[in-house]
Amino acid sequence: MNEENLAAKIADHLRRDILLGKLLPGASIKERDNAAQLGVSRTPLREAIRMLATEGLVELRPARSPIVSVPTLKQISDDTEVLISIEKLSAELACKRATEDELDEIQRIVDDMADRFHSADPLEMFEVDMSFHSAIAEAAHNVPLAEIHSTFLSRLWRARYLSAMQRRNRERVVEHHTDILTGLRARDVDQTLAAIDRHLCQLTDDIVDLLTQERKGTPLTTDGTTETSLSE
Numbered sequence: 001m002n003e004e005n006l007a008a009k010i011a012d013h014l015r016r017d018i019l020l021g022k023l024l025p026g027a028s029i030k031e032r033d034n035a036a037q038l039g040v041s042r043t044p045l046r047e048a049i050r051m052l053a054t055e056g057l058v059e060l061r062p063a064r065s066p067i068v069s070v071p072t073l074k075q076i077s078d079d080t081e082v083l084i085s086i087e088k089l090s091a092e093l094a095c096k097r098a099t100e101d102e103l104d105e106i107q108r109i110v111d112d113m114a115d116r117f118h119s120a121d122p123l124e125m126f127e128v129d130m131s132f133h134s135a136i137a138e139a140a141h142n143v144p145l146a147e148i149h150s151t152f153l154s155r156l157w158r159a160r161y162l163s164a165m166q167r168r169n170r171e172r173v174v175e176h177h178t179d180i181l182t183g184l185r186a187r188d189v190d191q192t193l194a195a196i197d198r199h200l201c202q203l204t205d206d207i208v209d210l211l212t213q214e215r216k217g218t219p220l221t222t223d224g225t226t227e228t229s230l231s232e
Contacts, residue, residue, distance in 0.1 A: 003044050010038060010048035018057055018068055019123060019161045025070040025214075029058065055154035073208055073215075076159055080204040083152040084196075087133060090149060091180070091196055093140035095189045102139040103185055109135060110177045117170040126164050130157075132177055136184070156207070163206040 014034075017023045029049060035042045049066050052058040059069045071079075094102075109132045117125060130153060137149040153160075176199040183192030 003047070006040065007044040007047035007051065010040060010044055011051040013038065014048060014052060015055075015057060015157070016123060018052075019126075019158050023068050025068050027068045028065045029067065030065050055151070055157070057154065057157065071155075073211060076156070076211060077204055077208055079152055079155050080159075080207055083149070083156055084200050084203065086145065086149045086152060087136070087200065088193055088196055090137040090140040090142075090145060091184065091192045092189050093142060093145070094136050094184055095187050095192055097141045098136075098139035098184060102135070103181070106132060106135050106139070106181055106184065110174065110181055113177065114170070114174045117173065122165060122168065123161070126161050129164060129173065129177075130160070136180075139184075159207045159211060160203070162210050163203060166206060166210060167202075 014023065014029070023029065031042050031045055031049075035045045038045070049058055049060070053060050053066065056071070057069055058066050060066050098106075109128060113125065113128055113132070116128075120128070134146075134150065134153065137146045140146065176195065179195035180192060180199065183189075183195050186192075
């Protein structure tokens with residue numbers, strides 16, 4: 001495996017550890033220890049950490065070990081508002097520009113979620129869910145827009161994962177995604193945007209509430225829920 005592919009594989013491993021809370025916000029990522037644990041040299045590990053830094057998941061520090069990023073709640077709220085706006089614009093353009101093959105691929109993703117929701121690993125299913133939103137961004141046929149969507153999706157990867165796990169419900173997930181796809185297939189912008197509003201209307205509040213609890217010292221489990229009531 002070449003250095004570039006190895007670095008990407010290491011980045012995937014670290015990203016999953018961040019998502020699952022094995023590496024919590026503020027945790028130090030020690031190059032020597034992690035390289036030894038993963039059985040790799042420090043060069044591809046450094047490159048993997050740089051990849052995660054560009055996604056906003058890791059913060060680089062001069063002459064010190066990098067840490068898992070700890071964005072402020074305001075930053076997270078702002079990023080979520082931007083992501084929702086990008087998703088709406090992507091959907092609006094996809095209504096006009098998506099090919100039938102692209103819509104069929106989005107349908108395949110929805111079918112996959114429906115078929116494997118309970119049998120697949122929750123993190124794997126979350127990644128399938130995010131691929132649905134990325135596919136719509138790609139179907140907008142606007143390269144800068146898709147790149148911006150990818151950037152903000154990466155920044156909010158852990159926060160959105162926690163939110164998805166808190167609201168993990170097969171009927172809700174399948175129904176919401178099907179409604180979005182129905183609007184896309186009808187090339188109906190208003191119908192599609194209404195479906196996205198319904199799907200994402202609680203996203204900002206859910207994310208901020210969850211991370212507020214976490215920063216107050218209420219641990220979040222690996223399924224995204226808190227160990228004590230969120231209403232405390």
